[in-house]
Amino acid sequence: MTRLELRGVSRAYPGGLDVLRGIDLDICSSERFVLLGVSGSGKSTLLRVIAGLDPPDTGDVCLDGQSVLGVPAERRDLGLVFQQPLLFPHLSVEGNLRFGLRVRKLPEAEIRLRVTEMLARTGLEGLGARRPHQLSGGQEGRVALARALITRPRALLLDEPLSALDAPLRRDLREWIVTLQQATGTTLLLVTHDQEEALAVAQRIGFLQNGELQQVGPPQDFYQRPTTLAVARFFGAQNFISGLQDGAVVHTALATFQAARPGHGPVTLMIRPETWQTGPAAVNTVYGVIRSATYAGAHWVYVLEVSGLTLVWHAPTAARLQPGDALTLHAPPDACWPIPDEAL
Structure with a gap:
């Protein structure tokens, strides 16, 4: 479909606060x-720049x-879906889907065909006459996505559309989004x-x-x-x-570790908690x-004290250990990932 390119995009809020940096x-x-990150990292601002809702201070956006x-x-x-569905409350589901097509002055026969096709593709058959207040949260989300897709946009931009839903519904809808895409x-x-x-x-x-x-x-x-x-922490x-x-x-002060990649200089070694194995080994013990x-x-979480340092092990449920038990662990070399200190 469409390739999106950003080149040196920066944006600052009034007062000089840099939100996006090159x-x-x-x-x-x-x-x-x-696009992933904590609140305030600039994710939504970058999406708004791509959509044309906010201009960049420097740089370029290309389609x-x-x-x-x-x-x-x-x-x-570009199709754009926000956290809230923002459906037209006075229009039915079909009316919401028709809106963008009528703005584009498509023939009525083409509009009917696209609406029928989109209702089927998004699992909304039989709901075309309902108003937004008669829909569940998941159905509202699907209508919002269907409305954005029915115009056949060059790209679809989604700004946390699932964050207001409960966990099971989020899982269902994200699988549905992948299938639809x-x-x-x-x-x-x-x-x-x-x-x-x-x-x-x-x-x-992109983090x-x-x-x-x-x-x-x-x-x-x-x-x-x-x-x-x-x-790593995120x-x-x-x-x-x-x-x-x-x-x-x-x-290190704890042991000598074989790492997953070579390097030189000060590093922080990352070992994921589920990769520890019980018992000693020649290295990484x-x-x-x-x-x-x-x-x-699905597992036990054991917090260990090792020479004054706290380490965490996610152990199989069969492991039944108690606070105060001594334990020997080792990590396979491919689980020991060094992060150079200059990258921290």
Whole structure:
């Protein structure tokens, strides 16, 4: 469908607060791209710049290689869905779907065909005559997405459309969004603060922190190969050990670790809590005492004290250990990911 490109995009609020700082980003045609970050990181501002609702202070926004800086929002042909569905309350579901098509002055026969097709594609058959107040939250969300897609936009921009829904409904709708995007081939940019949602939807993720893109890549890289400590923490890493790396070896106060990649200099070693294994090994072995044990359903969470440092182990439910128990753990080398201190 459409390729989105950002070149050096910056924006500041009145008073000099930098919200976006020199953003460079390519989103491929027909790609599902998720822009992820905490509240205030600049995610929604970047989406509004792409949509044409806010102008950048510097930089360029291109669609299929053509700058759209001078093109108003209504002429960029982009579908936009906000956190709230913002349906027209006085119109039926069909009326909401017809609205954008009538504005574009499509023939009535074409409008009827598209509405029928979209109701079927989004599972809204039989609901066309209902008003928004007669719909569930999930149905409202689907109508909002259907209304954005029915005009066949060049790309679809979603600004946290699932955040107001309860967890089971969010899971259902994000799966539905992936299925719908695959069926239509529409380029999709989703903004969210939910890392589980990002992992479930994205083909690629961009992590935004303080107005800067810290990492862009496939979801598995964020979980297993973060480039900064902020990314690692956002994706649930809990074990960080300072050390000095020399090739593939990291020397720390706890032990000598074989790392997943070579390097040199001061690093922080990230070891995800579920990757620890019981018992000693030639390298990557630590000895600790359990300070707390918490049942988490699929696993136990054990907090250990190891030479004055706190480490966390997510253990199988079969493990039944108690506070005060001594424990020996080791981590496979491919689970020991060094983050250079200059990247922190």
